[in-house]
Amino acid sequence: MLPHFSSRAFLAPMAGVTDPALRLQCKHMGAGLVVTEFTNIHSIIAKEKQLKEDLQTIQEFIEYSDQERPISVQLFGSDLFALEKAAQIVEPYFDIIDYNMGCPAPHITRQMAGGALLQEINLTQQIFSTLVNAVKKPVSLKIRSGVTDANKFLFREIAEIAEDEGIQMITLHPRTVSQGYSGSADWKMIKELKEISGIPIVGNGDILTPEDAKTLIDETNCDYVMIGRGAMGNPFLFEQINDYLKTASYKEYSFNDRLDSFFDYLHLTSNYKIKFSNIKSQAMRFSKGMKYGSKLRSKITFTKNIVELEKIMKNAYVSS
Numbered sequence: 001m002l003p004h005f006s007s008r009a010f011l012a013p014m015a016g017v018t019d020p021a022l023r024l025q026c027k028h029m030g031a032g033l034v035v036t037e038f039t040n041i042h043s044i045i046a047k048e049k050q051l052k053e054d055l056q057t058i059q060e061f062i063e064y065s066d067q068e069r070p071i072s073v074q075l076f077g078s079d080l081f082a083l084e085k086a087a088q089i090v091e092p093y094f095d096i097i098d099y100n101m102g103c104p105a106p107h108i109t110r111q112m113a114g115g116a117l118l119q120e121i122n123l124t125q126q127i128f129s130t131l132v133n134a135v136k137k138p139v140s141l142k143i144r145s146g147v148t149d150a151n152k153f154l155f156r157e158i159a160e161i162a163e164d165e166g167i168q169m170i171t172l173h174p175r176t177v178s179q180g181y182s183g184s185a186d187w188k189m190i191k192e193l194k195e196i197s198g199i200p201i202v203g204n205g206d207i208l209t210p211e212d213a214k215t216l217i218d219e220t221n222c223d224y225v226m227i228g229r230g231a232m233g234n235p236f237l238f239e240q241i242n243d244y245l246k247t248a249s250y251k252e253y254s255f256n257d258r259l260d261s262f263f264d265y266l267h268l269t270s271n272y273k274i275k276f277s278n279i280k281s282q283a284m285r286f287s288k289g290m291k292y293g294s295k296l297r298s299k300i301t302f303t304k305n306i307v308e309l310e311k312i313m314k315n316a317y318v319s320s
């Protein structure tokens with residue numbers, strides 16, 4: 001059974017972005033579910049072996065905290081034996097096992113993983129059945145609509161197979177793999193998926209404001225919405241969406257609030273092994289849209305450590 005979600009707005013998995021500190025921040029701001037960055041099933045198996053020798057667990061590799069719960073772990077890779085093993089390794093730690101069938105990056109699709117799988121109907125069926133039988137925790141799926149424009153409705157068949165095999169929730173990002181991030185997400189496909197499915201559907205793609213989230217829910221009747229790029233450097237969006245859905249209004253946040261939020265993020269990072277280069281990228285995202293933001297971002301690029309970064313971000317506060 002799926003866990004209880006405290007809100008309808010979920011944080012999307014984003015490799016290099018949704019580290020455990022950012023996820024926790026989004027959770028505090030009202031995200032109903034957070035998902036880890038996608039993880040290679042073969043790396044999980046290799047790491048677990050190594051960690052076991054040091055009497056450590058996979059938590060050292062996929063870092064998270066209990067405060068993030070419910071938390072979903074996202075896997076990619078299509079070797080059935082490895083998939084079963086990796087799912088069993090992570091199962092005790094996470095509330096949902098999510099499977100990635102949407103990643104368009106060539107280094108992933110070339111290994112018969114991510115979005116490339118959408119056109120491999122037989123293998124897909126085996127993957128779903130392997131995963132669902134491997135674990136007792138609920139298994140969910142994240143897909144794009146198809147691989148190319150010519151087969152952009154593959155999601156229909158994939159979703160039917162997924163449901164038949166016991167997948168409990170599907171997130172659809174309605175762009176094809178070859179589209180990458182160009183054009184816009186075709187929300188009509190989310191509506192169609194909701195109509196043909198008997199399991200919860202999460203609508204994803206191009207939600208940047210609380211109004212977008214409400215429009216997506218109203219137009220498609222999807223059960224939940226998932227936000228990726230709109231939440232980058234902007235964890236406030238979850239609170240705003242939740243408030244807007246309840247009261248049709250929400251609190252606006254200033255750039256100084258965004259800077260405060262960056263310092264909250266920075267504070268949380270000290271609990272995890274997050275690379276300084278990733279923290280710098282987050283600082284850039286938190287400065288998105290700020291006055292003199294591009295100047296600030298070029299200064300951020302040159303910082304060599306946390307102390308330098310803190311100094312630059314402190315100087316960015318606008319006096320009122």
Ligand SMILES: Cc1cc2nc3c(=O)[nH]c(=O)nc-3n(C[C@H](O)[C@H](O)[C@H](O)COP(=O)(O)O)c2cc1C
Binds near residue numbers: 206226
């Ligand atoms: C930098 C970045 C990294 C991403 N990494 C993942 C990932 O690890 N797993 C996944 O399923 N999707 C990944 N995505 C896709 C997002 O989860 C989401 O489906 C997509 O960005 C569309 O939603 P949005 O318009 O709200 O950003 C990534 C997207 C971005 C921008």
